[in-house]
Amino acid sequence: MEDFLAGYDPRRYAPVAVTVDVVALTIRDRRLHVLIVERGVEPYEGAWALPGGFIRPDEDLAEAAARELAEETGLDTAPAHIEQLASYGGPGRDPRMRVVSISYLAFAPDLPDPRAGTDAAAAVWHPVDDVPRLAFDHQRILADGVERARSKLEYTPLATAFAGDTFTISELRLIYESVWGTPLHAGNFHRKVLSVPGFVEGTGETTQTGGPKGGPRAKLYRAGDARLLHPALLRPSREEEIR
Amino acid sequence: MEDFLAGYDPRRYAPVAVTVDVVALTIRDRRLHVLIVERGVEPYEGAWALPGGFIRPDEDLAEAAARELAEETGLDTAPAHIEQLASYGGPGRDPRMRVVSISYLAFAPDLPDPRAGTDAAAAVWHPVDDVPRLAFDHQRILADGVERARSKLEYTPLATAFAGDTFTISELRLIYESVWGTPLHAGNFHRKVLSVPGFVEGTGETTQTGGPKGGPRAKLYRAGDARLLHPALLRPSREEEIR
DNA sequence: CCAATAGTGTCTTTAAGACATTATCCC
DNA sequence: GGGATAATGTCTTAAAGACACTATTGG
Incomplete structure (x- = not known):
């Protein structure tokens, strides 16, 4: 050697x-x-x-x-x-x-x-x-x-890496919409995020004010301990990308 | 320059x-x-x-x-x-x-x-x-x-790259079982593979004989034109891998 | 009051999984 | 016939998506 x-x-x-x-x-x-x-x-x-x-x-x-x-x-x-x-x-x-x-x-x-x-x-x-x-x-x-x-973004909680330490579900949805370039249904997105174990966890706090154009104060969340999302949040599938 | x-x-x-x-x-x-x-x-x-x-x-x-x-x-x-x-x-x-x-x-x-x-x-x-x-x-x-x-194997048709030009659904299932190291339910797997558009396409032929231990002749398939599987074939999820 | 947003409820459709059943083939 | 396998059918449950609705805030 x-x-x-x-x-x-x-x-x-x-x-x-x-x-x-x-x-x-x-x-x-x-x-x-x-x-x-x-x-x-x-x-x-x-x-x-x-x-x-x-x-x-x-x-x-x-x-x-x-x-x-x-x-x-x-x-x-x-x-x-x-x-x-x-x-x-x-x-x-x-x-x-x-x-x-x-x-x-x-x-x-x-x-x-x-x-x-x-x-x-x-x-x-x-x-x-x-x-x-x-x-x-x-x-x-x-x-x-x-x-x-x-x-x-579909199968990991990495969207939270684009957010600050705490964030609202709406802010998280805007991240998905920005990265995917697709509008998402606010209500369904909200329920889905909360249903994935370990994706986000509540802080018990809310925003100090409502949105700039009105609306209630939103609950604040931080990233949870999940490394994978299960079930995943799939993009609206586009037929062209499959074949 | x-x-x-x-x-x-x-x-x-x-x-x-x-x-x-x-x-x-x-x-x-x-x-x-x-x-x-x-x-x-x-x-x-x-x-x-x-x-x-x-x-x-x-x-x-x-x-x-x-x-x-x-x-x-x-x-x-x-x-x-x-x-x-x-x-x-x-x-x-x-x-x-x-x-x-x-x-x-x-x-x-x-x-x-x-x-x-x-x-x-x-x-x-x-x-x-x-x-x-x-x-x-x-x-x-x-x-x-x-x-x-x-x-x-979950979201692409690459399992077919392990098979020959034509294959039976059972052969395809054995590929999944070998790579994942998990037994899969034969009936459900069969139905699921056929339900994914473009994953496999029938050749119209069957095997020449039944299995070595009996059973009917199986239909032969070849790889389809899909590049992604939709819906995907997900592995039985293990909780440990998520957190 | 009005517009906007947060969050929840309901219904339909699709898919996954457990399980049973029928048909076909080898021995 | 008996055992094994192919292929299909049925049922239950989970999840996605469409949509409606209530509650809370700023203007």
Whole structure:
């Protein structure tokens, strides 16, 4: 083994670089938004892209994703949830060299506007359904991330990661409506959420006032201890997506 | 841009290698099996591992996975389904250098015994619930692959990827039972499969004989055109997995 | 009072699961 | 005939969806 390691030359292989890219999602003004940055360095300088960059020698992939997100966007609050999305590594996806990107998906409650940081000329939250052209294959990565988010709302309680510590059922419904892009029936949604064990638990409190246009005060809830929703909240199914 | 590329030195970054590893699953003798190889080269020479290896400069990640699977196991038939599973890249997961592995999940119908190929001293199908210790973090990758497979049987028609071109409903049920490790009610399963639009379509044929221990001839089906099962076939839910 | 929203009640339809029954085939 | 399996039928219960209704608030 020692002999083997001594005789081993990493340069024998074609050079490859590994990056992480982050699809960070939040909800603003009832629309799903993604965090994008204007690139401050080549390649694609001046173009919009997902935050990301090269991994460092002693950090895990998930750590690298969290670091790049914080560095490029100045957000000091960690997102409520972060998970690996997928990897993209076709030859030619980066003009510099062979680059394999591991993408991560992050969910955050509504946060302040980001500031541009390292390697970024600007950083903004932008509605996902109206995103400018993105560098590299980031358009595809974003699409995969959005679809993953839509799907995960069905069978996990991750919608609560978009909400604050406490929330009303209506706020939770607005999250589902924003991510799925579909209006939901308020009454049925209300009953269904409360019927799933461990999804939410009541705090005993209510909002201090009714809604801006009237209505009673709503009960406040926080995330429960369920890791999976059973039964699940399925999206209204679209025939096109099945075949 | 030209200036930038000319001044760019890939070696500035710490060297990283990228490998692909494949979790290839099939069903033999009513049990879920995974394809493993005995490593013929260091590191971990002599240990069992998932088939895999370094990506080549001009191939896509999925191509690399298919190539490694074919090379190391001598299986000339492509698996019925292959998809990306996840990526693993913590520092120290390979003694040689920083190695990031992109894992793929493959489903195959019952195939002949594999032959050891490049870099492999042996290659065998082995039951997943009784696998020997695997090199690197391959135990974890295998566990993730098996869980993905179990989950995908619920909402996609991928169980048919484990079957031949045509199959009976009972054969399909045995696939579900083998992957999930749970007995299913034959009558209810039968009715449910036929009630899901596009899951299977009849061929008009039946088996040539009844079962080995008697019984009528069964109708033959082939995979339908559905990409998602609606409604889904859910596993009998286990309370432990929810919280 | 009026509009808007929170929360609950009722009914219909669909699907899951337990179980029984009939028909067909091998021995 | 006897045992096994394919396929279908029946019944109960759970859940989804449509819709109505009451109660509470702000304006």
